[in-house]
Amino acid sequence: MTTVAESFPLPERRGTAGRLSDFFWRHPHVLLAILLGPPLIWLGIVYLGSLFALLLQSFFSIDDFSGLINYEFTLATYRQLLSEANLDIIIRTVAMAALVTLASAVIVFPIAYYAARYARGKGKALFYLAVMLPLWSSYLVKVYAWKLILAKEGILTWFLAKLNLLWLLDAWLALPIVGGSSLSISYTGTFIVFVYVWMPFMILPIQAALERVPANLIEASSDLGGTPAQTFRHVIFPLALPGIVAGSIFTFSLTLGDYIIPQIIGSSRLFIGQAVYAQQGTAGNVPLAAAFTVVPIVIMGAYLWMAKRMGAFDAL
């Protein structure tokens, strides 16, 4: 562009604004620097800087006697991270995140499918709002609503009692691992709330992927004698998969790092987020807290890499 301006000299603009505008036109890099500078300083220095500072601390250790941080490079904190109790926390969290993601995909898929293929006009707009409102409504209010629902005197017990199904609830709570003395302090409760809170994040990516499935492919499949189940299995599902993976990034990541839901609705056994919170707060062991945060970062890194290979980012 500069070459054009040089070979056909244009009249210079007058006034400060005009001269400035000319200057930017001749030097697009200066304009780019001005545009990018502030956000880059904010995100690149303040945010990334904080992240690196945190990661750096995971290579320090805490002095057992004084409780002070020992600023020497060591892998001792990582050894501590891989102790049995801490590994338990990591496995529990990852398993929960995987289950929540799977359940969300199953619940959400019909909604996304209906919205993509059958809803139209006003109905479609309504569908979009019906998805957006729960997605954006307050996180804590959603958790609070489930506290109301799962409470012993709450609506769920009342509903099951009306249906004479209380024995089913009791039988479920008597099961090992998923059970507990009440739903609000069991893994089942934690699981339900996680699914409820993070599920809406999955709908729009899946819907976007499904909308891109050409209708004539589906028609061709049934013309060639495919049953609806076969069409779903061999045509729709593979084409929707990038959207499902894209949506699962949110449900998985958000479940991995959450520490409020398991604290309010769940058993006393910790998840990664709670461990981080406890280590940096009451325990005062910032290096171990930092090492704990490395776990979700590594898992999400691997997850994002895999998602990128499956073309999930095109579905976002």
Added chain:
Amino acid sequence: MRSEKPNHAPLGLKIATAAGLAFMHLPILLIFLYAFTTEEKSYQFPPPGLTAQWFAVAWSRPDVWAALTLSLKVASIATATALVLGTLCAAAVSQTRFFGREAISLLVILPIALPGIITGIALRSAFSIAEIPFSFWTIVLGHATFCIVVVYNNAVARFRRISGSLIEASMDLGADGFQTFRYVILPNIGTALLAGGMLAFALSFDEVIVTTFTAGQQSTLPIWMLEELIRPRQRPVTNVVAMIVVIVTFLPILGAYYLTRDGDKVAGAGK
């Protein structure tokens, strides 16, 4: 464009969709019912009676007002910051080509792609290393960081739709860069920015995970609610506050929806 949509969804699909949507919406509706319950000590269902007295009680609570004001202030300033930074970033990424463009979009998304607790603890430890005391501004800093992406996403999507020939036409007709921005670009991205700002506001107004790490003794409304969730003191007031939060966050979301709904009708789109 798809030729035609089939008319009738299979019954199973209809039921699964309806059940899924009911699962998403009923718990929130329950909040509205509980705001009127006469029961004080438990979450009893069905409510023994209905009353509107808790609205008056909540109205006269200074701690609720303090938390609400703080949340509104934080959300306004964080949104304003995010609007400036997000728009600058979106303009740079969509209007120019440079080395590392992909990395920029990743960088912007990172604060929400990583679990909130990581952003929170990273900022907290950075504040303690730099010996910055917790204040109103540390809360704003945390919020603005993850609000940028919302504005950025909205702005980038709209920038992509603005036809480059419009900008060239403006330049050809003698407008300078600032005039082009004022009369051609701004009217076209205005609604997208407003929508992004509204979503950022809703996001900030509701944020709790990062806030617990970047707030000192102050409590925003979500922090106030979190304390009530862990140690319930006056459940009816919490119920009322929960209902108010639902309403306050719904309004900007609806607003953002109506603003971006006609996004396809940007001048010069589809040319």
